Amino acid sequence: MEVEFNIAGRILAKDGTRIISLAEIIASPAAGSGATCAADLSEDALADYCKAVSAQNACKVYLWKDREEYGNANVFNGGSDYEVVNEVCFLCVYDCGKEMVRETTNHWNEKIDEVI
Numbered sequence: 001m002e003v004e005f006n007i008a009g010r011i012l013a014k015d016g017t018r019i020i021s022l023a024e025i026i027a028s029p030a031a032g033s034g035a036t037c038a039a040d041l042s043e044d045a046l047a048d049y050c051k052a053v054s055a056q057n058a059c060k061v062y063l064w065k066d067r068e069e070y071g072n073a074n075v076f077n078g079g080s081d082y083e084v085v086n087e088v089c090f091l092c093v094y095d096c097g098k099e100m101v102r103e104t105t106n107h108w109n110e111k112i113d114e115v116i
Helices: 022-027 043-057 110-114
Strands: 002-013 016-020 060-074 080-095 098-105
Touching (some): 002 022, 002 043, 043 080, 043 098
Antiparallel strands (some): 002 060, 060 080, 080 098
């Protein structure tokens, strides 16, 4: 089984929206030290980073981590397809350093679509 992590975010500042990259999160001391890849970043570390960036920029910040497990899934025609068989999505939203949303779901969180 393969596992894929996607971590990204958006800074919604007065002067416009800016994308947050995984490399930027890993390089930040606010996300904790020792992280070298998406799998190393805990939900707490991501929330700490989101809070710090939100407070620093006095704006709303969305940050999410999507974990997808790929495997064989049976289909009705007797064959099988290789697709997502398990998904966990973490989302946190901070506004001026104040937590607005922090939740983990077992599917893609539709609240993320608002800012993509």
